[in-house]
Amino acid sequence: MKDKVLKAEHLSKRFGGVKAVKDFCFELEAGQIVAVIGPNGAGKTTIFNLLSKIYQPDTGTILFGGEDITGKPQIEVARMGISRTFQNTRLFSGLNVLDNVKAALDFSGKCSMLETMLLLPRHRQHEKETTRKAMECLSLLNLADYAGNRPGSLPYGIQRRVEIARALVAMPRVLMLDEPAAGLNPEEVFQLMDFIGEIREKYPELAIMVIEHRMDLIMNLSDYIYVQDFGQTIAEGVPEVIQNNPLVLKAYLGEEV
Amino acid sequence: MSVQLLVSGISLGAVYALIAVGFAIVFSILKFSNFAHGGMISACAFMGFFFQRMFSSPPPFLITVLFSALCGVVLSLLIDTAAYRRIRAKQAPNIYYFLASITVAILIEQVLTVFFGKNLYGYPNIFKSTTFTIGGIRFSSMDTLILIISLVILSVLIYVINRTRIGLAIRAVAINPATSRLMGINSDRTILLVFVIAGALAGVSGVLLGAKYSVYPTLGSSMMMKGFLASVIGGLGSLGGAIAAAIALGMIEIILTYFFGALSIPVFLFGIMLVFLAVRPEGISGKFAKDKV
Amino acid sequence: MSNYQLSLVMLACISIITVSGVFTMTSLAGMFSLGQAAYMSICAYLTFCLARYLGLPVWITAVAGVGTSVLVAWIISLPALKLRRDYFSLLSVGFGQMVSAIVILLGDFTNASIGFSKIPKVKHLVWIILGITAFIVFMVRNLKYSRFGRMCIALKTDEIAAGSFGIDVYRLKVKIYMLASAIAAMGGICYGLRNRVISPDAFDWSLSAEMQILLFFGGTNSLTGSVISAAVLKVLPEFLKGVKVFGISLQDCKTIIYCVLIIVVINFRTEGILGERELDTKLLGSLFRKKADGSRRDGHEG
Numbered sequence: 001m002k003d004k005v006l007k008a009e010h011l012s013k014r015f016g017g018v019k020a021v022k023d024f025c026f027e028l029e030a031g032q033i034v035a036v037i038g039p040n041g042a043g044k045t046t047i048f049n050l051l052s053k054i055y056q057p058d059t060g061t062i063l064f065g066g067e068d069i070t071g072k073p074q075i076e077v078a079r080m081g082i083s084r085t086f087q088n089t090r091l092f093s094g095l096n097v098l099d100n101v102k103a104a105l106d107f108s109g110k111c112s113m114l115e116t117m118l119l120l121p122r123h124r125q126h127e128k129e130t131t132r133k134a135m136e137c138l139s140l141l142n143l144a145d146y147a148g149n150r151p152g153s154l155p156y157g158i159q160r161r162v163e164i165a166r167a168l169v170a171m172p173r174v175l176m177l178d179e180p181a182a183g184l185n186p187e188e189v190f191q192l193m194d195f196i197g198e199i200r201e202k203y204p205e206l207a208i209m210v211i212e213h214r215m216d217l218i219m220n221l222s223d224y225i226y227v228q229d230f231g232q233t234i235a236e237g238v239p240e241v242i243q244n245n246p247l248v249l250k251a252y253l254g255e256e257v
Numbered sequence: 258m259s260v261q262l263l264v265s266g267i268s269l270g271a272v273y274a275l276i277a278v279g280f281a282i283v284f285s286i287l288k289f290s291n292f293a294h295g296g297m298i299s300a301c302a303f304m305g306f307f308f309q310r311m312f313s314s315p316p317p318f319l320i321t322v323l324f325s326a327l328c329g330v331v332l333s334l335l336i337d338t339a340a341y342r343r344i345r346a347k348q349a350p351n352i353y354y355f356l357a358s359i360t361v362a363i364l365i366e367q368v369l370t371v372f373f374g375k376n377l378y379g380y381p382n383i384f385k386s387t388t389f390t391i392g393g394i395r396f397s398s399m400d401t402l403i404l405i406i407s408l409v410i411l412s413v414l415i416y417v418i419n420r421t422r423i424g425l426a427i428r429a430v431a432i433n434p435a436t437s438r439l440m441g442i443n444s445d446r447t448i449l450l451v452f453v454i455a456g457a458l459a460g461v462s463g464v465l466l467g468a469k470y471s472v473y474p475t476l477g478s479s480m481m482m483k484g485f486l487a488s489v490i491g492g493l494g495s496l497g498g499a500i501a502a503a504i505a506l507g508m509i510e511i512i513l514t515y516f517f518g519a520l521s522i523p524v525f526l527f528g529i530m531l532v533f534l535a536v537r538p539e540g541i542s543g544k545f546a547k548d549k550v
Numbered sequence: 551m552s553n554y555q556l557s558l559v560m561l562a563c564i565s566i567i568t569v570s571g572v573f574t575m576t577s578l579a580g581m582f583s584l585g586q587a588a589y590m591s592i593c594a595y596l597t598f599c600l601a602r603y604l605g606l607p608v609w610i611t612a613v614a615g616v617g618t619s620v621l622v623a624w625i626i627s628l629p630a631l632k633l634r635r636d637y638f639s640l641l642s643v644g645f646g647q648m649v650s651a652i653v654i655l656l657g658d659f660t661n662a663s664i665g666f667s668k669i670p671k672v673k674h675l676v677w678i679i680l681g682i683t684a685f686i687v688f689m690v691r692n693l694k695y696s697r698f699g700r701m702c703i704a705l706k707t708d709e710i711a712a713g714s715f716g717i718d719v720y721r722l723k724v725k726i727y728m729l730a731s732a733i734a735a736m737g738g739i740c741y742g743l744r745n746r747v748i749s750p751d752a753f754d755w756s757l758s759a760e761m762q763i764l765l766f767f768g769g770t771n772s773l774t775g776s777v778i779s780a781a782v783l784k785v786l787p788e789f790l791k792g793v794k795v796f797g798i799s800l801q802d803c804k805t806i807i808y809c810v811l812i813i814v815v816i817n818f819r820t821e822g823i824l825g826e827r828e829l830d831t832k833l834l835g836s837l838f839r840k841k842a843d844g845s846r847r848d849g850h851e852g
Contacts, residue, residue: 092707092712111697130697
């Protein structure tokens with residue numbers, strides 16, 4: 001049996017009087033795409049924040065490749081190989097695209113501040129390496145032309161793809177996409193679906209988790225779906241099952257399925 | 258002896274409370290630490306001083322205080338118009354507010370230094386005798402007057418903030434300017450009102466401090482740190498907390514000065530600041546400490 | 551060059567050194583400190599007092615001076631960097647006031663407000679200071695275009711997002727703060743060597759504020775802008791000596807003029823004169839070779 005890359009058991013989180021996430025359990029295998037869907041306010045981004053350790057869970061455990069990461073801080077978990085994008089693109093506006101992607105690799109640099117300031121070999125090597133890896137990643141995802149641009153000057157669809165590239169460059173084991181299609185027009189959504197398809201081909205071992213509202217994206221791409229409403233999982237299963245689930249339709253009353 | 262120290266401490270604390278409140282009120286609305294407050298204190302101290310000197314026989318002290326408060330209001334509005342207004346309109350990050358306020362503070366200090374030099378100016382005597390006795394204990398007249406004036410102003414302020422519609426508007430805008438606007442509160446006018454109050458407070462503090470110590474260009478900035486510390490310890494969202502903390506601070510300062518000398522104050526101050534901010538940055542009442550995630 | 555002109559050069563250099571220190575802290579890592587002058591003070595007093603009372607040469611005691619500044623910076627930064635930005639700034643003012651008070655309290659050694667004078671003359675001081683200045687600017691520039699520069703700008707823009715890429719925000723800020731204090735410390739030594747007298751009043755918070763002002767004027771993210779504005783604005787008043795407006799010497803008003811300038815800049819050109827632009831060495835090179843280069847990459851050189 002394949003060891004689950006990411007597994008959560010009985011996660012819960014409350015903010016003041018509101019329980020944002022109640023008893024969330026899920027599993028993710030390498031190479032899988034799992035989706036978390038649900039109406040607004042269902043606690044989906046909170047789940048992401050719990051898994052990427054921006055918040056600490058009140059109860060429950062999180063296992064990453066079999067290892068318990070429940071108590072670990074955000075930075076450690078990020079370095080272990082959980083990568084994410086954000087609902088509103090959080091690219092670093094002070095850096096161009098290439099530097100944004102290089103920044104995701106910089107934590108692992110071996111050169112010290114002193115070596116850097118004196119332009120010693122380890123610094124130069126780090127620069128060469130990271131530029132190479134970053135350009136490779138950007139080229140792989142057809143973004144190489146934008147390397148010198150500032151994020152602010154790029155169309156929103158491209159910015160989103162750059163954010164994904166930044167999340168991929170360090171070769172994570174888990175990639176979490178928080179509403180990647182938000183703010184995209186229908187054509188851009190198709191491009192995004194192709195894009196994610198390409199990522200799956202080029203990074204076959206990568207496990208992906210997606211939060212989305214766009215049903216076409218979810219039903220086409222996911223292997224497994226969790227449906228959240230008011231912090232609880234009201235249904236889970238493969239897309240065909242979820243599509244016909246009355247509870248899901250009820251929660252989404254009025255939404256396009 | 259110790260009662261005198263106590264009264265002196267409380268009266269000093271009361272003035273610090275005026276400063277802390279003036280500081281805290283601008284912070285709660287605009288979310289930045291208004292460094293210029295110190296400059297306003299110095300400027301008003303000077304203006305009050307010259308006002309008193311203008312007349313052949315000095316006018317009642319209270320009139321001077323009033324005049325100074327007025328100067329403070331004018332100055333405060335001037336600063337807002339010249340320095341802060343456009344920053345607000347541009348919605349620039351808070352750091353620019355802060356930088357602007359520091360610059361204004363230095364500007365005022367420098368202007369005062371250029372015109373009045375580094376001399377100290379003492380307020381002319383207000384009382385026939387500097388002390389009076391009740392029940393065998395000697396009180397300093399100045400300290401008592403300062404205490405009374407400060408307490409009166411603070412009570413009025415607390416009443417206004419908590420019991421009037423204007424105060425409600427201020428509290429609403431402090432929590433959320435956008436929503437307040439939707440509720441029909443004129444945020445811009447409320448902000449102006451806050452600057453008016455802060456200016457008046459700076460004016461009063463300036464005169465009181467100037468009369469107690471003496472008038473010099475850096476008067477405001479040296480006092481401001483204590484006002485800031487008091488509002489932090491009290492919790493920057495809480496007026497009552499700031500006042501309580503300020504009075505405590507005043508007493509501690511008088512006691513420390515008595516035992517260790519005036520130079521020990523900055524050292525202790527920094528130590529208290531560091532420890533307190535490290536251990537409980539939300540202050541006693543608990544708001545606004547760490548940058549929001 | 552006359553002694554007076556050499557002295558002006560040194561003045562410019564010291565200004566450049568201190569503003570570079572502020573650059574690393576504020577432009578790279580987004581920290582706004584008004585305590586840099588305090589580190590100048592700590593290092594200067596320690597260096598020159600030790601040199602006088604222990605009879606050691608300045609370049610040895612300088613190591614102790616800079617080392618102590620960095621140690622103090624480390625101790626302070628550990629709790630202070632957990633605070634919100636303006637608390638941190640106000641704390642730095644308090645720190646400055648404390649250092650001044652301590653200097654006065656130790657008046658037996660430091661001569662308190664009268665000033666610690668008769669610091670020995672050093673031969674070829676101009677070249678030493680020019681060298682130190684060039685070295686520091688060189689190092690800061692390298693830092694900006696390195697992994698540290700990127701990580702700093704990342705955390706300045708968005709701490710949470712930076713953390714999600716494994717960037718240890720807190721530790722990086724501590725390191726940068728310590729670096730900035732080291733640079734300020736070296737500025738303090740140069741100051742003492744040039745002026746040959748130091749006093750607590752020389753290192754008060756308005757000096758720290760002046761550094762920030764010079765930085766924001768030149769360009770909030772531009773090292774080139776900061777260096778130029780640091781040198782020019784510091785030296786300019788010297789040329790206005792003797793100019794009187796309304797009977798007040800313009801030089802006395804120099805700080806007032808700075809302040810007005812910066813308020814104007816903040817209000818009308820918030821990003822500073824040069825904004826983000828840097829002196830691009832490749833651009834310089836191509837200008838010299840008169841190459842009509844086609845594509846030019848915008849912004850940050852990787």
